[in-house]
Amino acid sequence: MSLLLGVNIDHVATLRQARYALLPESPNAEPSVVSAALEAKAGGADSITVHVRGDRRHMQDADVFRVKEECDLPLNLELGITEEMMDLAFRLKPDFACLVPETREEVTTEGGLDVVALSGTVREAVKRLKGRGIKVSLFVDPVLEHIEEAARLDADMIELHTGAFANAEDPSEEISRLIAAAKLGKERGLQVNAGHGINYRNLPLLFDVPHLTELNIGHSIVSRAITVGMRQAVSEMLEGMKAYPAGE
Ligand code: PXP
Numbered sequence: 653m654s655l656l657l658g659v660n661i662d663h664v665a666t667l668r669q670a671r672y673a674l675l676p677e678s679p680n681a682e683p684s685v686v687s688a689a690l691e692a693k694a695g696g697a698d699s700i701t702v703h704v705r706g707d708r709r710h711m712q713d714a715d716v717f718r719v720k721e722e723c724d725l726p727l728n729l730e731l732g733i734t735e736e737m738m739d740l741a742f743r744l745k746p747d748f749a750c751l752v753p754e755t756r757e758e759v760t761t762e763g764g765l766d767v768v769a770l771s772g773t774v775r776e777a778v779k780r781l782k783g784r785g786i787k788v789s790l791f792v793d794p795v796l797e798h799i800e801e802a803a804r805l806d807a808d809m810i811e812l813h814t815g816a817f818a819n820a821e822d823p824s825e826e827i828s829r830l831i832a833a834a835k836l837g838k839e840r841g842l843q844v845n846a847g848h849g850i851n852y853r854n855l856p857l858l859f860d861v862p863h864l865t866e867l868n869i870g871h872s873i874v875s876r877a878i879t880v881g882m883r884q885a886v887s888e889m890l891e892g893m894k895a896y897p898a899g900e
Pocket residue numbers: 660662703730750752760761791811846847848849850868869870871872
């Protein structure tokens with residue numbers, strides 16, 4: 653099966669919030685996150701990812717309900733493990749929930765979830781989400797103990813954090829870590845996804861990492877969309893992804 657693409661449209665909301673932070677419902681508020689989702693679908697996206705952060709810096713609650721209602725692609729909700737976000741997930745009922753660490757100060761998600769240190773909290777969150785029919789992914793660094801723990805915590809999927817890979821001057825060491833993590837994830841029966849910092853340039857370097865099912869990409873696609881439009885930006889990324897070796 654070919655590599656799937658989840659398009660993270662948070663930064664469409666970031667742009668809107670730059671002007672309409674207090675008035676996201678205004679008839680003048682633009683750009684539209686729903687249009688972005690529909691255009692991503694038209695470009696071939698396999699799923700849409702949204703992250704409602706505690707500080708609501710980009711996606712607002714109403715946005716994600718609207719995207720769910722108006723775009724029929726699978727919806728992946730990224731969330732920090734707080735009661736507020738768990739409640740949102742239960743009401744929204746996305747197809748997938750990806751548990752991520754979240755601190756207010758960070759510009760973006762800065763690392764994987766420490767599923768070893770937070771084992772009890774994560775286990776409970778996974779159980780509650782799965783109990784409501786939501787598939788659960790854990791956003792983890794490519795650290796073997798974390799992959800082992802993710803499997804023990806009964807997650808359906810892991811999303812390997814590719815931020816360190818994307819930021820490395822020489823990514824070879826990070827690629828080796830991602831390869832080992834992906835192999836272990838597959839061995840433990842987890843679906844293996846990857847995301848963060850992936851762009852049109854560094855994408856081919858990830859092709860050495862086996863067993864990948866889906867990439868989650870946001871910033872680079874939304875940035876490219878400013879020049880060529882969302883549909884074209886998504887379709888160009890998918891074109892690049894075609895070279896990923898088909899797995900078993
Ligand atoms: N995956 C996760 C868990 C994320 O938090 C993010 C950023 O919101 C992404 C993927 C997408 O990262 P980027 O915007 O750098 O493509």
